Amino acid sequence: QVQLVQSGAEVKKPGASVKVSCTASGYTFTSYDINWVRQATGQGLEWMGWIYSNSGNTNYVQKFKGRVTMTRDTATSTAYMELNGLRSEDTAVYYCARSGDYHMDVWGKGTAVTVSS
Amino acid sequence: QSVLTQPPSVSAAPGQKVTISCSGSSSNIGHDYVSWYQQLPGTAPKLLIYDNNKRPSGIPDRFSGSQSGTSATLGITGLQTGDEAVYYCGTWDNSLSSYVFGTGTQVTVL
Numbered sequence: 001q002v003q004l005v006q007s008g009a010e011v012k013k014p015g016a017s018v019k020v021s022c023t024a025s026g027y028t029f030t031s032y033d034i035n036w037v038r039q040a041t042g043q044g045l046e047w048m049g050w051i052y053s054n055s056g057n058t059n060y061v062q063k064f065k066g067r068v069t070m071t072r073d074t075a076t077s078t079a080y081m082e083l084n085g086l087r088s089e090d091t092a093v094y095y096c097a098r099s100g101d102y103h104m105d106v107w108g109k110g111t112a113v114t115v116s117s
Numbered sequence: 118q119s120v121l122t123q124p125p126s127v128s129a130a131p132g133q134k135v136t137i138s139c140s141g142s143s144s145n146i147g148h149d150y151v152s153w154y155q156q157l158p159g160t161a162p163k164l165l166i167y168d169n170n171k172r173p174s175g176i177p178d179r180f181s182g183s184q185s186g187t188s189a190t191l192g193i194t195g196l197q198t199g200d201e202a203v204y205y206c207g208t209w210d211n212s213l214s215s216y217v218f219g220t221g222t223q224v225t226v227l
Contacts, residue, residue, distance in 0.1 A: 035216070037162075044119065045154075045162065045205055045218040061215050095161055102209050102216070103152040103167035110161050 002026035004034075004096050004108035011114045012086050019082040020111045022096030029077035030054040033099050036070060036081045038092040039110075046092075050099065051079055086115045120145060121206055121219035128225040133196050137222045139189040139206035145217055149209040151189040153182055154218075157202045165204070166191060198226050 007021040022034060036048040049060035051070040058070045064083070072079045079096060094111045097104035122140045129135045139151065153166040164173050166182035169189065181192045189206055206219035 037218075044221045045156075045207075047207075047216040047218065050216075059214070062213075097162075101168075102150060103164060103207075104154070104162075105164045105167070105173060107161040107163065 002098075002106050004098060004106055006094075006096060006108040006111045009112040009114070011116065014087055014115055014117055016086050016115075017082060017084045018086060018113050019080055020094050020096075020113070022079045022081070022108050024077040024079070024098070027098075029072075030074055031100075034070075034072065034079040035097045035099050035104055036068075037095045037097055037104075039095070040089075040092040043092075048081070053079065083113075086113075088115050091115045119220045120210060120213070120217050121208070123204075123206060123219040123222045125220070126223040126225060128227050129196050130227045131196055131198065134192065134194045135196060135224060136193075137191040137204055137206075137224070139191070139219045141187050141189075141208070141217075143187055144212035145187075145208050145210040146184065146189055147187040148211045151182065151184050151206055151208045153180075153189075153191045154205045154207060155202045156205065156221075162205065193224070196224075196226055200224055201226050 005023045030053045033050050035050040051058045069082045096108045098106040127135045150168040154162040155165045156162045169184040170182040179195045183190050203221045205221050210217045
């Protein structure tokens with residue numbers, strides 16, 4: 001079945017970096033884009049950006065430009081999201097989600113990232 | 118702050134109907150298709166409606182969507198306890214060059 005499997009929870013210190021992976025299965029990886037969405041505890045959904053799985057081109061929300069890097073490995077059907085300069089406000093669950101025409105139809109279960117000294 | 122505004126909460130008795138509004142602008146809802154996502158407690162969001170009014174395979178027809186001008190609406194009929202969740206609208210914002218989500222609406226079954 002179509003699914004996105006994300007890496008496990010992370011605990012990081014302020015200023016550190018985190019890299020979350022998202023491995024796709026059940027479909028042709030390069031036919032869909034991968035979005036990254038985060039959600040702080042008790043808060044709403046926040047779109048961070050996406051990577052075009054075919055070309056590797058990216059589109060980041062202005063807020064995260066300079067701090068986030070999205071990459072993909074077509075050989076392993078895996079997308080990655082790396083966030084640098086972590087601060088406490090980055091504590092959240094990070095989701096990857098597949099999209100075709102601007103709607104996200106398959107979501108990973110999420111990766112909890114905690115930033116704490 | 119989200120550019121898409123939803124009511125914080127709606128509620129109704131089992132079997133009744135609820136509607137959730139999503140208010141935007143000409144650069145988002147007035148420009149592109151709207152999707153709706155359901156997030157059950159402790160789980161990832163799930164696509165409920167796309168392209169304003171289409172349901173993915175497996176989504177019951179109790180769920181419906183519509184769009185008019187710069188607003189969109191999600192309707193849920195025959196409300197069930199399993200429908201208790203937070204519902205988000207989402208669409209592309211042409212001015213921000215970003216996908217945007219609504220503020221989210223908690224549905225409570227009384």
